[in-house]
Amino acid sequence: MSGKELALRQGYELQEYRIESTLGVGGFGLTYLATDTNLNLKVALKEYLPGNLALRREDQSIAPKSDDSVDTFKWGLERFLDESRTLASFRHPNIVRVMRFFQANQTAYMVMEFVAGQQLSDWVRARRPVDEASLRGVLLPLLDGLGVVHDSGFLHRDIKPGNIFMRDDGSPVLLDFGSARQAGASELTAIVTPGYAPLEQYHTHGKQGPWSDIYALGGVLYWLVTGNKPVEAAARVRNDPMPPAIQAGDRNRYSEALLTSIDWMLIPAEDQRPQSVSEIKAVLQGNQEATQRVSEITQRVAQTTTGFAAQSPTALAGGFTGVVLDREVLKKVEVELTKHIGPIAPVVIRSAAKKALSISQLVEAVAKDIEDDALRGQFIKRFANADSSTPVSQPSRPSAPSQIPTALAAQRFEATVLSKAEAALSKHLGPLARVVVKRAAMKAGDESELYLLIADEIEDKSERKTFIRKAMASRE
Numbered sequence: 001m002s003g004k005e006l007a008l009r010q011g012y013e014l015q016e017y018r019i020e021s022t023l024g025v026g027g028f029g030l031t032y033l034a035t036d037t038n039l040n041l042k043v044a045l046k047e048y049l050p051g052n053l054a055l056r057r058e059d060q061s062i063a064p065k066s067d068d069s070v071d072t073f074k075w076g077l078e079r080f081l082d083e084s085r086t087l088a089s090f091r092h093p094n095i096v097r098v099m100r101f102f103q104a105n106q107t108a109y110m111v112m113e114f115v116a117g118q119q120l121s122d123w124v125r126a127r128r129p130v131d132e133a134s135l136r137g138v139l140l141p142l143l144d145g146l147g148v149v150h151d152s153g154f155l156h157r158d159i160k161p162g163n164i165f166m167r168d169d170g171s172p173v174l175l176d177f178g179s180a181r182q183a184g185a186s187e188l189t190a191i192v193t194p195g196y197a198p199l200e201q202y203h204t205h206g207k208q209g210p211w212s213d214i215y216a217l218g219g220v221l222y223w224l225v226t227g228n229k230p231v232e233a234a235a236r237v238r239n240d241p242m243p244p245a246i247q248a249g250d251r252n253r254y255s256e257a258l259l260t261s262i263d264w265m266l267i268p269a270e271d272q273r274p275q276s277v278s279e280i281k282a283v284l285q286g287n288q289e290a291t292q293r294v295s296e297i298t299q300r301v302a303q304t305t306t307g308f309a310a311q312s313p314t315a316l317a318g319g320f321t322g323v324v325l326d327r328e329v330l331k332k333v334e335v336e337l338t339k340h341i342g343p344i345a346p347v348v349i350r351s352a353a354k355k356a357l358s359i360s361q362l363v364e365a366v367a368k369d370i371e372d373d374a375l376r377g378q379f380i381k382r383f384a385n386a387d388s389s390t391p392v393s394q395p396s397r398p399s400a401p402s403q404i405p406t407a408l409a410a411q412r413f414e415a416t417v418l419s420k421a422e423a424a425l426s427k428h429l430g431p432l433a434r435v436v437v438k439r440a441a442m443k444a445g446d447e448s449e450l451y452l453l454i455a456d457e458i459e460d461k462s463e464r465k466t467f468i469r470k471a472m473a474s475r476e
Contacts, residue, residue, distance in 0.1 A: 006025075006030065006049060006051065006055070006056050007022045007025070007030050007032070008030075008032065008047070008060065012060070013037075014034075014045070014104055014105075014109065015102065015104065016036055016037050016038045017034040017035065017036060017037070017043065017045055017111070018034060018035045018037055019032050019033075019034050019045070020032070020033045020034055020035055020042075021033045023044060024176075026176075027050065027051065027052070028048065028049075028050050028076075028080075029046055029047050029048045029049045029050065029080075030046070030047050030049055031044055031045065031046045031047075031176075032044070032045045032046075032047070033045075033114065034111075036111075041114075042114040042116075043099065043111050043112065043113070043114050044096075044111075044112040044113070044114045044115075045109055045110070045111055045112075046109065046110040046112065047062075047107060047108075047109055048062075048076070048077055048080040048107045048108045048109070049062055049107060050073065050076055053065060053069045053072055053073045053076070054069070054073055054107075060105055061105045061106040061107075062105055062106050062107040063106060077107065077108055080108050080110075081101065081103075081108050083154070083177070084098060084101035084108070084110045085101070086152060086153075086154060087110075087154075087177050088100065088101065089152070090148055090149065090152065091148075092144065092145045092148045093141070093145075093171065093173075094141040094142055094144060094145035094171065094172055094173055094174060095145040095148065095149065095173065095174050096112050096113055096115060096173055096174065096175045096176075096177070097112065097113040098110055098111070098112050098113075098177075099111045099112065099113065115165045115167060115173050115175065116167070116168060117165045117166050117167040117168050117173075118165065118166050119161065119162060119164070119165060119166075120138075120161045120162075120164040120165065120166060120172070120220070121161045121162070123166040124161075124224060128227065129227075129250065129253060130224055130225075131253060132253065132254050132255060132258060135221070135224055135225070135254075135258070136258075136284070137170070138164075138166075138172045138224075139217075139221065139284075140281070140284070141171060141172055142164070142172055142174055142217065143217075143277045143280060143281055144277075145173075145174055146159075146174065146210075146213055146217065146277055147276075147277040147278065149213075150210040150213070150276065150277065154177075155208060155209070155210065155212060155213055156174065156177060156213050156216075157201065157208070157212065157213065157216075158176060158193060158197075158216070159174070159196065159213055159216035159217050159219075159220065160193045160195075160196040160216065160219070160220065161220055161223060163175045163176045164220065192469070193216075194232040194465075195219055195223075195229045195230045195231065195232055195233075196215075196216045196219040196220065196230065197215075197216060197233060198211075198212050198215035198216065198233050198268070198270065199233040199234060199236075199237060199268060199270075200212055200270050202233070202234060202468070202469070203448060207270055209270070209275070210275060210276055210277070211270050211271075211273045211274065211275050212270065214265050214273055214274050214277065214280065215233075215265060215266060215270075215273060217265065218261075218262050218264075218265025218266040219266065221245075221261075221262045221265070222245055222248075222262050222266060225245055225248070225249045225250075225254060225258075225259070225262065226243075226245065226248040226249060228248070230242060230266065232465055233268060234452075234455075234465055234468040234469065235464065235465050235468075236268050237268050237452055238452055238453070238456050239456065240268070244259075244263045244298070245259040245260075245262040245263050245266075246259045246260055246263055246298070249262075257283055257284060257286065257291055258284065260283070260291070260294050260295055260298055261280055261283050261284060261294065263298045264280075264283075264294045264297060264298055265280065267297070267298070267301055269301075272297060272301060326359065329359050329383075330349060330353060330359075330362075332383075333349060333359070333362065333363060333366070333383060334346055334349045336379060336382060336383075337349065337366055337369075337370075337379070340369075340370045340372075340375060340379065341369050341370065345366075348366050348369055348435075348439070349362070349366060350457070352365040352366050359383060360383070360384070363379070363380055363383045364380065367379050367380050369435075369439075413441050413444075413447070413450065417447060417450075418437055418438075418441060421437045421440075421450060421451065421454060421471075422434050422437045424467065424470070424471060425437060425454050425457075425458075425467075428457075428458045428463060428467065429457060429458070433454075436454050436457050437450075437454055440453035440454045451467075451468060451471040452468065455467050455468050455471070
């Protein structure tokens with residue numbers, strides 16, 4: 001049954017509220033346009049109804065779908081009430097106001113101010129390109145409101161253009177706190193709006209905090225400045241294809257401080273982003289020390305990532321080094337390596353090229369997959385003079401070389417984890433998946449990084465994104 005089929009019918013009366021229409025359907029419940037018949041006032045009424053856990057009975061009451069869902073449903077209901085109580089305490093003109101909350105129909109309801117105006121996307125459409133003064137007129141009030149939310153110990157977790165309304169007087173208001181949760185909770189459900197959600201929101205144990213909302217707001221700003229939706233966070237971690245705002249934005253229209261702030265907010269690594277809205281405001285308000293610090297951070301990140309600016313149609317660059325390796329030489333290495341390890345060679349070369357500082361380093365890295373010691377040595381010698389930037393060291397002679405990668409991988413991850421990853425990847429790479437997973441397991445720090453590493457070998461970008469989403473979801 002769809003969300004709208006679960007919705008209360010038009011005209012249904014709930015205490016002093018009369019349902020007029022359904023405004024939205026989400027994973028945690030439904031939002032209605034309703035009329036407060038006592039005050040003759042339009043309100044937004046949110047109903048707790050997690051579709052994966054509960055259903056609506058004929059008498060309109062809500063009940064868990066099964067005995068297994070009872071405890072989770074009750075826990076969520078208590079959180080809904082706790083959060084309603086906290087959100088009702090917020091007093092800021094740029095945050096939607098929660099007027100009251102109550103229990104009925106075996107569930108709970110939150111009554112919010114109904115905001116008359118336009119979604120940000122509609123407001124922008126008639127004003128593009130938005131000048132910096134107008135953009136700051138949207139950004140600064142939202143930052144102030146978000147600061148109130150964060151100071152209260154909460155996160156919004158779903159900031160996107162669709163959740164920002166522009167009132168008829170031109171002031172912005174942040175809507176839909178249905179995904180809001182207390183910061184620092186031991187487990188936070190995965191909330192993902194592609195392009196706006198940071199990577200830490202793709203799985204339940206991600207390190208979510210104020211910086212997560214800051215990433216999302218940075219995504220909104222990037223869209224406002226460039227006209228393009230940001231690239232999904234999961235696709236930016238290892239090989240970022242998204243041009244930074246400092247390049248994609250119009251430098252004649254937007255200041256360096258604004259564009260650099262957007263890039264800072266959108267850094268994939270959460271610990272390198274601004275940790276509070278006050279840090280962003282310091283840069284936007286012209287604090288020279290803060291501006292210099294942000295410039296250094298964004299430049300350092302750009303130098304350690306294969307970003308848009310580092311890519312070249314005639315070169316292959318390292319995913320973390322920004323170093324350009326000669327494509328013709330790489331092709332020769334690939335041909336030679338194929339003689340030793342077969343058709344997996346192109347995948348191995350591509351993976352190593354993202355981290356190597358020179359051809360010599362790449363050759364040493366891929367040579368580890370050649371089991372015979374003598375052949376491995378000959379392979380390395382063949383390309384000893386491929387570049388002069390890094391001397392080639394002779395490899396040590398390990399015992400039972402063919403078993404070392406497998407043994408190391410097994411020490412780092414349980415067999416079930418590796419088997420699951422291999423099964424998922426084999427749908428894209430076939431039998432090559434086993435080798436790719438084995439190699440990635442020797443580098444990955446945890447299971448999330450393992451999946452990011454192996455996803456890097458999926459050529460099709462859309463398939464890569466889908467793979468990462470499914471992998472993260474399956475681990476919850």
